[in-house]
Amino acid sequence: MYVPSNERYEKMIYRRCGNSGVKLPVLSLGLWHNFGSITPYETQKELLRTAFDCGINHFDLANNYGPPYGEAERNFGRLMDEDWRPYRDELFISTKAGYDMWPGPYGDHGSRKYLISSIDQSLKRMRVDYVDVFYHHRPDPETPIEETMGALDQIVRSGKALYAGISNYGPEQTEAAVRELKRLGTPCLIHQPRYSMLDRHIENGLTDVLRKEKVGCIVFQPLAGGLLTGKYLEGIPADSRMATDSRFLKPGNLTEENVRKIKALKEIADGRGQKLHHLALQWTLRDEVVTSALIGASRPEQILDNVQILSEPPLTEEEIRLIDEILG
Numbered sequence: 154m155y156v157p158s159n160e161r162y163e164k165m166i167y168r169r170c171g172n173s174g175v176k177l178p179v180l181s182l183g184l185w186h187n188f189g190s191i192t193p194y195e196t197q198k199e200l201l202r203t204a205f206d207c208g209i210n211h212f213d214l215a216n217n218y219g220p221p222y223g224e225a226e227r228n229f230g231r232l233m234d235e236d237w238r239p240y241r242d243e244l245f246i247s248t249k250a251g252y253d254m255w256p257g258p259y260g261d262h263g264s265r266k267y268l269i270s271s272i273d274q275s276l277k278r279m280r281v282d283y284v285d286v287f288y289h290h291r292p293d294p295e296t297p298i299e300e301t302m303g304a305l306d307q308i309v310r311s312g313k314a315l316y317a318g319i320s321n322y323g324p325e326q327t328e329a330a331v332r333e334l335k336r337l338g339t340p341c342l343i344h345q346p347r348y349s350m351l352d353r354h355i356e357n358g359l360t361d362v363l364r365k366e367k368v369g370c371i372v373f374q375p376l377a378g379g380l381l382t383g384k385y386l387e388g389i390p391a392d393s394r395m396a397t398d399s400r401f402l403k404p405g406n407l408t409e410e411n412v413r414k415i416k417a418l419k420e421i422a423d424g425r426g427q428k429l430h431h432l433a434l435q436w437t438l439r440d441e442v443v444t445s446a447l448i449g450a451s452r453p454e455q456i457l458d459n460v461q462i463l464s465e466p467p468l469t470e471e472e473i474r475l476i477d478e479i480l481g
């Protein structure tokens with residue numbers, strides 16, 4: 154039987170999510186990779202236990218995480234029964250719908266039909282009565298924002314989710330979604346965009362909107378899927394994502410420009426006596442508009458490694474300036 158560490162809340166830092174009552178750990182764990190059929194079930198179990206023991210009480214899923222689609226939620230459901238049910242009230246669990254999930258016109262995008270059917274499926278797979286956040290996973294230009302946000306509002310009002318969120322929405326789409334949710338009386342708790350030293354697009358307007366609207370922000374892929382660990386500088390390690398599950402991370406992602414940046418960033422990290430990926434995580438969290446950095450892990454040791462940033466000195470203004478020069 155799993156007995157969590159008594160010290161699980163001692164080291165983690167929790168930030169308020171926008172102007173809500175919710176605080177999230179500055180590091181959260183995503184189940185996109187390593188929770189499908191490729192990874193041994195026992196590893197999955199250890200990943201979640203290790204995270205929770207470190208105070209990472211926020212687990213992020215989506216309907217189509219796997220492979221195959223739905224498998225991460227199914228495995229999570231099994232783990233819910235085996236480990237997590239006694240701790241449900243300490244956990245913050247999210248899922249999403251918005252990408253392709255099942256065949257036909259109702260298993261993709263942003264219709265009320267898709268979102269309501271999808272949350273019902275997710276709750277069954279995850280063996281929970283509700284999730285804490287339900288996200289629309291990506292904007293759908295063909296469905297009126299009123300319909301998509303109306304579905305999120307209905308999901309919250311029916312108790313299937315406690316909060317509504319959006320992911321991958323641009324600044325103007327975010328403003329429209331936030332406005333509509335406000336009108337409906339279900340505020341937008343959180344936005345989930347991609348953000349790392351290799352992808353700063355959210356600085357071109359989105360973070361301004363989130364700050365102004367007081368919406369929380371959890372950034373995904375803060376390590377660019379592992380590129381920002383530096384592990385690919387000397388080739389492709391056999392136990393790495395690029396070698397074992399290259400659906401989304403391919404040698405083509407290692408552009409000359411990225412390699413140049415990673416090498417230069419590593420020098421800054423070396424100068425701080427720090428690992429490159431620790432620098433990368435601290436950098437994404439340097440502005441409190443970011444509530445949490447949403448990491449992935451293939452091994453429990455990576456989680457133990459990453460939480461070390463909590464006791465490492467924050468970046469100085471000068472280091473942030475030098476990093477800006479490298480990133481351009």
Ligand SMILES: NC(=O)c1ccc[n+]([C@@H]2O[C@H](COP(=O)([O-])OP(=O)(O)OC[C@H]3O[C@@H](n4cnc5c(N)ncnc54)[C@H](OP(=O)(O)O)[C@@H]3O)[C@@H](O)[C@H]2O)c1
Nearest residue numbers: 183184185373374375376377378379393394448449451455
């Ligand atoms: N909303 C969206 O559209 C969206 C899209 C993508 C992701 N997400 C969310 O974001 C989460 C994180 O995505 P991600 O897994 O790509 O994020 P990431 O944190 O950028 O990359 C995680 C990978 O980096 C490597 N890594 C992490 N810590 C390490 C360490 N200490 N030492 C060495 N390698 C380390 C591991 O890869 P190896 O396999 O090489 O060990 C790990 O699987 C997902 O699970 C999901 O919840 C959301």
